[in-house]
Amino acid sequence: MGVVVAGAGLGGLRAAESLRAAGYSGEITVVGEEPHHPYNRPPLSKQALSGPIDPAGLEFRRKAGVDDVQWRLGSPVAGADLAGRTVTLADGTVLPFDGLVVATGLRPRRLPIPGPAGGRSPLRTVEDAEHIRQRLAPGSHLVVLGAGFIGCEVAATARALGADALLVAVDEEPLIRPLGREVGAAMRRRHEEHGVEFALGRTVTAFEGVDSAEAAVLDDGRIVPADVIVEAVGTQPNVEWLAGNGLDLTDGVLVDSGMQVQGTDAPVVAVGDIARYPLALAGPGPLRIEHWNMPTETGRRAGRTLAALLLGEAPDRGPFTAMPSFWSDQYDISLQSFGLPGLATSVEVVEGDVDSDCIVEYRDDDGLIGVLGINRTPDLVPYRKRLAERASQAEGA
Amino acid sequence: MTVRIVVDRDKCQGYGQCVFEADDLFGLDESDTCVAAAEVGEDRRADAERAADVCPMQAITVE
Structure with missing residues (x-):
């Protein structure tokens, strides 16, 4: 018995460390689909693509408190009976638990595009990154499906390695959903200056080639060379194994502000990309946030x-006041954001120029909801403070 | 007991997340690379570990 942590990513690791720090001394078993200990994914679209990838070099340092944790890696979870307090692994093993941490995260969304599968890959795991890295070379033709952060970062990395890069996306501008139209357009211009091409408002309808893709067919009939294809068109929460337990799995797993899973009497919490929780900064409506x-x-x-x-103690049910934060590196551009710019109803460049270094305020009806700095990270301190004040003034905080 | 904070300045990319967590323990120098207090009291361990946890490059070790 003890605690089973389903998912061996960053959230699972931090939950295990926190259990120990909070005085839980029972057994902890972490079950993970990937064969690796928890590792850092952001370098996979950046530095890691420049040379052979060493998974051990990307591993998170694990705090001394979790030295006695049992790791069952390369062993995906397949089902759960929360009332019976068991988890079943894909190999048939049944693990009983006293408490469960849901930390199975996301998987990349895949598009059913006809054509050879060779040369196509999402970018989530070290294996995905290695697959892409081995194909990226001076003169190779990268086609990225999607114009979000991963797509933009891979395009920038590919240009630095001497490969061509084309981003194909249904959106009107890159990064439009997280950062808005004006900043998205400015980021497009910067990418274009570095030789990246865009096919916006477009989709890929087929890949051509024998075993491996050699060209992509766009929905306007254009045929473009494509020997490295990265699919970066969003994600899906890995919730299927929890089905049949009466939980709200509409978009991830619904939890309260203490991360306790709703809809079950069993002691179950959820963490990371898969958890949908009320965040003080954004009000009572639960959100799923994929920031690092x-x-x-x-x-x-x-x-x-x-x-x-x-x-047997009462958990803290107070507001969850964490501050979402993300960063992105593209060429010599360093983006840093705090809060939730994607929820804004108005956007204003308040310092500098959107085509050079600048600070952008994102507001909703209640004021500042997010901030973005382009090469202005140290200057974001007062904006982050304002966001933290808003979160601390949330009801009950 | 004191807590040692070690920064791998080759790994650091100057994201400054540590500074946002604990600006009296961490700072960025003129080349936007992290500098940290070398030793702090045990009472600051949690703050130092928080900063180490959120370093995007995992360049901070707390001993």
């Missing part, structure tokens, strides 16, 4: 909640 720092923030909170439940 949130597995750490939710993992800490969830570990404390689960430790309290298992130790």
Whole structure:
């Protein structure tokens, strides 16, 4: 018995560390689909594509408190009976639990585009990155499906390595959903200056080639060379294994502000990309946030909640005041954001020029909801403070 | 007991996340590379570990 952590990513690791820090001394078993200990994914679209990838070099340092955790890696979870308090692995093993951490994260969304599968890959795992890296060379033709952060970063990395890059996306501008039209257009111009091409408002209808793709057919009939294809068109939460337990799985797993899973009496928490929680900054409506720092923030909170439940104490049900944060590197451009710019109803460049270094305020009806700095990271301190004040003024905070 | 903070300045990319977590323990120098207090009291361990946790390059070690 003890705690089963389903998912060996950053959120699972931080939850295990937090359980120990909160005084839980029972057994902890972490089950993971990938064969690796928890590792850092952001370098996979950037530095890691420049040379052979060493998975061990990307691993997170694990705190001393989790030295006695049992790792069952390369062993995906297949099902759960929350009322019976068991988890079933894909190999048929049944693991009983006293408490469960749901940390199975996301998988890339795949598009059913006809044509050879060779040369096509999402970018989520070290294996995906290695696959892409081996094909990216001076003169190779990269086609990226999607114009979000991963797509833009891969395009920038490919140009630095001497490959051509074309981004194909249904959106009107790159990064339009997280950052808005004006900033998205400015980022497009910067990419174009570095030789990246865009096919916006377009889709790929087929790939041509024998075993491996050699060309992509666009929906306007254009045929473009394509020998490295990265699919970066969003993600899907890995919730299927939780079906049949009466949970709300509409978009991830619904939890309360303490990360306790709703709809079950069992001591179950969820963390990271898969958890949908009320965030103080954004009000009562639950959100699922895929920013890099949130597995750490939710993992800490969830570990404390689960430790309290298992130790017979009352968990902290107070507001969750964590501050979402993300960054992105493209060429010499360093983007840094705090808050939730994607929720804004108005956007204003408040310092500098959107085509050079600048600070952008994102507002909703209640004021500042997010901020973005382009090469202005140190100057974001007062904006982050304003966002933190808004979160702390949330009801009950 | 004191807590040692070690920054791998080759790994650091100057994201400054540590500074946002604990601006009295961490800063960026003129080349936007992290500098940290070398030793702090045990009472600051949690702050130092928080900063190490959120470093995008995992360049901070707390001993």
